[in-house]
Amino acid sequence: MTKNKRIAVITPGGDAPGMNAAIRAVVRASLDEKIETLGVRRGYAGLLENDIIALGARSVSGIIHRGGTILKSSRCPEIKKESAIIRAAGILKSRGVGALVVIGGDGSIRAASRISSASLGAVGAVCLPASIDNDIFGTDETIGYDTALDTAVDAVDKIRDTAVSFERIFVVEVMGREHGYLALDTALATGAEFVIVPEIKIPVTRISVEIKKEKSRGKTSVIVIFAEGAGNAHNFARELSRLSGYEVRVSSLGYIQRGGAPSGRTRILAATFAERAVKLVAAGRLNRLVALKDGAICDIPLSKSLAREKPVDRRLYRLVGSLGR
Ligand code: F6P
Numbered sequence: 001m002t003k004n005k006r007i008a009v010i011t012p013g014g015d016a017p018g019m020n021a022a023i024r025a026v027v028r029a030s031l032d033e034k035i036e037t038l039g040v041r042r043g044y045a046g047l048l049e050n051d052i053i054a055l056g057a058r059s060v061s062g063i064i065h066r067g068g069t070i071l072k073s074s075r076c077p078e079i080k081k082e083s084a085i086i087r088a089a090g091i092l093k094s095r096g097v098g099a100l101v102v103i104g105g106d107g108s109i110r111a112a113s114r115i116s117s118a119s120l121g122a123v124g125a126v127c128l129p130a131s132i133d134n135d136i137f138g139t140d141e142t143i144g145y146d147t148a149l150d151t152a153v154d155a156v157d158k159i160r161d162t163a164v165s166f167e168r169i170f171v172v173e174v175m176g177r178e179h180g181y182l183a184l185d186t187a188l189a190t191g192a193e194f195v196i197v198p199e200i201k202i203p204v205t206r207i208s209v210e211i212k213k214e215k216s217r218g219k220t221s222v223i224v225i226f227a228e229g230a231g232n233a234h235n236f237a238r239e240l241s242r243l244s245g246y247e248v249r250v251s252s253l254g255y256i257q258r259g260g261a262p263s264g265r266t267r268i269l270a271a272t273f274a275e276r277a278v279k280l281v282a283a284g285r286l287n288r289l290v291a292l293k294d295g296a297i298c299d300i301p302l303s304k305s306l307a308r309e310k311p312v313d314r315r316l317y318r319l320v321g322s323l324g325r
Contacts, residue, residue, distance in 0.1 A: 011069040012043030012108040016144025018266035019069040024060035025274030033282040044076035089119035105131035124286025135179040138305040139291035146265040156190040163221035173233040173252040183227035193324040198229040199312040208243035
């Protein structure tokens with residue numbers, strides 16, 4: 001058996017809808033290539049404990065529509081240490097794994113790349129970007145993003161009902177870690193009046209002035225989409241209320257954005273990413289990130305993705321401003 005004939009699939013870090021669809025597709029596409037798949041349970045914490053199981057076609061039956069991850073996940077701060085990376089590489093080598101297939105976000109991808117280096121190429125990495133944050137450089141979309149966006153949009157539409165009925169101002173906090181992609185798209189899709197993202201600083205005084213202007217022009221309700229990475233939504237709302245004189249309510253969408261059945265688009269992305277990932281393994285082309293670029297599936301070196309920050313789309317930011325007035 002050559003080294004890439006056994007892979008291990010892992011879903012570390014924050015879960016995203018579509019991870020199960022991706023696990024299923026990786027396992028089944030691998031069978032077609034005569035590649036054996038192992039599953040690492042509980043992310044990197046499980047890997048460090050050698051918590052690894054065999055996965056076959058039947059172990060991934062009936063999961064395409066389920067949120068979360070059947071492999072389970074964890075946050076594993078230990079994996080940042082060099083000693084843990086070396087240990088993880090050793091465990092994978094001892095299990096005869098030639099490639100670690102990561103379905104996860106940037107921190108998980110970085111760890112996989114380090115494991116590959118520590119193994120001196122004995123264990124390569126192939127990564128499928130999966131995160132509700134959509135913050136991975138090199139791909140236009142991550143597995144789970146479309147679903148999380150739909151969840152956030154649905155929630156904001158509901159909040160709008162109360163905002164309109166009570167003529168209220170709402171600050172709606174959405175996830176996204178240090179980035180504002182989910183916030184920006186949610187704002188655009190819900191017709192929010194304002195969006196606050198970490199990448200673009202805007203003083204609360206300016207929002208207050210703008211709101212007063214809009215109110216005097218006849219706008220009764222206002223929704224401000226607030227990315228969690230932009231600061232404390234409650235402090236922002238308090239300050240906005242003090243400056244504007246209006247009552248301001250905060251609604252934090254929280255973990256509902258991470259869960260639920262994946263959308264059709266998310267499932268298709270999971271399947272097509274997985275197919276490309278397995279083809280890369282079969283061809284021995286490792287240490288690559290599968291990505292979506294301008295509607296096409298492609299792959300780029302992990303090092304290229306990890307070296308850059310994905311920029312926020314300023315054109316969309318301006319569009320929220322102009323359409324929300
Ligand atoms: O990366 C996904 C995400 O949900 C972020 O949007 C959020 O900042 C973070 O994970 C929350 O992490 P935890 O699950 O550790 O609370």
